[in-house]
Amino acid sequence: MTVSANPNNDHWLWGVYTNHMVTHSFGDTTFVYNRQSGTTHIFNLVSMAMIEFLSEKPRSMNEIIRDFPAYMGVDAAECPAGVVRRLFGELDEIGLLELVQS
Amino acid sequence: MKNVALSDLPPETVKRLLSEGRLYLHLGPYVTALSTKDAGVREFLTDMYQDCSILVGEEALVDFSLEVRAPNLVRRYIRRQIVADPGFYFPAVPLPVKLGPLCLEMGMNLCVALQSFRQAIFHAGVVSDQKGGIVIAARSGGGKSTLTAALMEEGFRLLSDEFAILCAETSFLLAYPRPVSLKNQSIDVVRVFAGADQVSDRLTGTPKGDIAYRRLRKSDLETANLPAKAKLILFPRFQAEAAPAVEKMDIADAAMQLIASSPNYQVIGEPAFHALMQMLDGVEAYEITYGNTEDSLMLVKDLWEAVDG
Numbered sequence: 001m002t003v004s005a006n007p008n009n010d011h012w013l014w015g016v017y018t019n020h021m022v023t024h025s026f027g028d029t030t031f032v033y034n035r036q037s038g039t040t041h042i043f044n045l046v047s048m049a050m051i052e053f054l055s056e057k058p059r060s061m062n063e064i065i066r067d068f069p070a071y072m073g074v075d076a077a078e079c080p081a082g083v084v085r086r087l088f089g090e091l092d093e094i095g096l097l098e099l100v101q102s
Numbered sequence: 103m104k105n106v107a108l109s110d111l112p113p114e115t116v117k118r119l120l121s122e123g124r125l126y127l128h129l130g131p132y133v134t135a136l137s138t139k140d141a142g143v144r145e146f147l148t149d150m151y152q153d154c155s156i157l158v159g160e161e162a163l164v165d166f167s168l169e170v171r172a173p174n175l176v177r178r179y180i181r182r183q184i185v186a187d188p189g190f191y192f193p194a195v196p197l198p199v200k201l202g203p204l205c206l207e208m209g210m211n212l213c214v215a216l217q218s219f220r221q222a223i224f225h226a227g228v229v230s231d232q233k234g235g236i237v238i239a240a241r242s243g244g245g246k247s248t249l250t251a252a253l254m255e256e257g258f259r260l261l262s263d264e265f266a267i268l269c270a271e272t273s274f275l276l277a278y279p280r281p282v283s284l285k286n287q288s289i290d291v292v293r294v295f296a297g298a299d300q301v302s303d304r305l306t307g308t309p310k311g312d313i314a315y316r317r318l319r320k321s322d323l324e325t326a327n328l329p330a331k332a333k334l335i336l337f338p339r340f341q342a343e344a345a346p347a348v349e350k351m352d353i354a355d356a357a358m359q360l361i362a363s364s365p366n367y368q369v370i371g372e373p374a375f376h377a378l379m380q381m382l383d384g385v386e387a388y389e390i391t392y393g394n395t396e397d398s399l400m401l402v403k404d405l406w407e408a409v410d411g
Contacts, residue, residue, distance in 0.1 A: 002396035022372060029354045033375040038368045038373060040361055042354045 013058035013101040014088075016051055021096060023048075029043070037095055050087055051096065058100040064088060103159035105260070109152040118328035120144055126157035126164060130278035130326050131221065131267065133162055134213060137169040140184060145202035150281045150302060153320045155171050166213035170206050172199075191389065197308070204305055204313055207283060212408070213367040214265055215280070219388070222374035225363035226266040228275050229258035230268035233411040235275045235330035237266050238338060239356075240363060245340035248288040251316045252395050253402065255295050260322040261330060264361075270373035273380035279322040281315035289314040305361055308409060333409045335360070335387040338398065346397035348405065349389045 021034040030043045032051075043051070053064070053071050069079035091097050105128065109114070110399050123137030136142060172178035173196040182199035186209025194212075197205055212301040215223060225251035227238040236253070240246045250263050261267075261277040269276055284292050284301065287343040289312060291299050301314040357378065361367050367374045388405060392398040 022375060024375075026353050026382065029352070029358065030376070031379060033372060037374060038371050040358075040367075041360065069134070 001021065008102065012099060013060055014054060014064075014092075015052045015058040015098045017096055017098045018024040018055055032096070033073075034095055039094070040092045041094055047087065050091060054097065061085070061088065103157045106158055107152070108148060108154050111156060111158075113148070117144060117247055119145075122154045123167065123169065124162075126159075126162040127151065127156050128155040129323075130147075130262075131215065131276050132165040132218075132278065133157060134176060134210065134286040135164040135167040136206075137167070138171065138202075138343075140170060140199065140202045142200065143170050143184075143202040143206050146206065146302070148216055150315055150317060152202075152321050153318065155323070157323070166210075166217055168206075168209045168213055169389070170202060170209060177402065178408050186212060188221055190216075192216075196409070201305055201308055202309055204300070205316070207281070207315070210280065211264055216265075218267070218366055219369065220270065221368050222268040222270060222370050222377055224268065224360045225264070225365070226360070227282075227329045228266050228277075228332075229253045230260035230330035231258050233406070233409060234333035235261065236406065237275070237332050237335045237360075239359060241339065244287065244338040245288070245342060245392075245395075247282050247284055247339060248270055248291055248340075248395060249338055249398050250289075251282045251284065251296060251335075252399055254282075254316075254319070254322075256399060256403070259325055266390075267355060268305045268374070268377050268381060269329065270370060270377045270381045272329065274331055275379045276329055277322070277326040279318055279326055281318055282316050284316055286311045292316055295395070330383050332385050334355070334405060335385055335390045336402065336405075337387070339389060340393070340398075341391060342393055344391050344393040346393070346401050347391040348393075348401055351387040351389055353382055353387055354384070357382055 020034055020036045020094045024031045028045050030048045032043055049072055053068055064082045065084050068084055069076045072079060118220045120138050123135055125136045127134045127136055139266040167189050173183055173185040177183040183196035184199045184202050184205045185194055185196045186205045188209055225240040227246045229236050238246050238249055247263055254260050260279045261275055268277055287355040296316060303312045390401045
């Protein structure tokens with residue numbers, strides 16, 4: 001079953017399927033090959049930061065919204081919850097995020 | 103098995119081998135077993151591929167099998183038609199028998215595009231010199247083949263007019279030289295700078311207009327076992343009367359356009375990803391816009407001069 005983060009499960013813990021990914025960087029751009037889907041994606045610095053942030057340890061959506069701006073080194077106002085949720089959703093959509101604990 | 107040039111085989115032997123499906127054409131990394139009873143296809147093959155290597159023997163390990171034949175018994179005799187049969191179902195529209203050479207070329211392209219499982223294939227022309235390779239990505243009407251043919255006259259060797267064949271192990275481009283497919287106005291353009299005898303007769307009334315082929319050069323066949331390291335990727339854009347212009351492309355855009363043009367990137371999977379990434383390391387990509395062949399050559403020469411050897 002595929003599940004995605006939404007307002008009803010902001011406490012679930014999410015991580016990254018690191019074994020599913022192969023990456024190669026050119027400057028600020030990172031190519032990500034998803035071994036499960038066979039597709040290649042292009043990530044910017046923010047997307048890669050989210051991957052690295054969730055690779056450190058599984059986090060809930062609440063924690064991501066709270067802590068990701070600081071991880072990026074920006075104010076929360078510059079990285080609002082809506083942006084974080086959308087980015088999270090995009091990474092989840094392409095099959096790179098793992099529901100660790102619900 | 104031994105290798106001989108196609109022109110060294112007597113015509114009756116070529117006819118027999120083709121009718122038995124045992125003409126083993128050895129080009130670059132591929133061996134193709136060709137089969138046809140059509141005289142027009144046979145004549146085209148023996149003319150345009152005369153210097154190509156043929157494996158002679160009872161049996162050969164082949165990469166592809168291609169038969170060029172009538173689609174059915176009726177169309178063998180009445181309002182004759184011809185179709186390329188690569189050994190698997192493919193929804194190809196039969197063509198009038200006079201377009202047999204086109205059928206052969208399209209069939210050979212089909213084999214490489216859909217049955218190559220060892221190399222990543224990208225839709226592009228490739229030429230090279232001692233510095234390395236230039237990948238000329240295909241865009242509809244972009245002028246890939248005309249530019250490829252023009253660069254051949256400038257001393258570049260032809261690796262392929264149709265496919266950038268990327269070795270998954272080495273990330274080098276492999277040569278698969280075949281006659282360069284020319285369409286409509288580009289036929290006369292190439293006749294002028296390559297010589298009329300270097301271009302085949304014009305096939306008229308094809309689904310893409312008029313088509314002719316720039317003849318294979320012996321020198322390109324003799325060096326077909328030499329791979330090339332990509333140094334430059336071009337995305338040509340022909341616009342009538344356009345002033346010549348160059349725009350550097352983000353390598354990410356270039357990569358995604360190449361991936362989109364690949365018929366087998368998803369099939370090869372992770373090795374294709376690694377090979378592509380390795381190929382792109384240190385490569386620069388440009389979109390070039392031009393209104394005539396002279397301008398396109400000037401742009402490419404300028405870019406190529408700036409590339410480190």
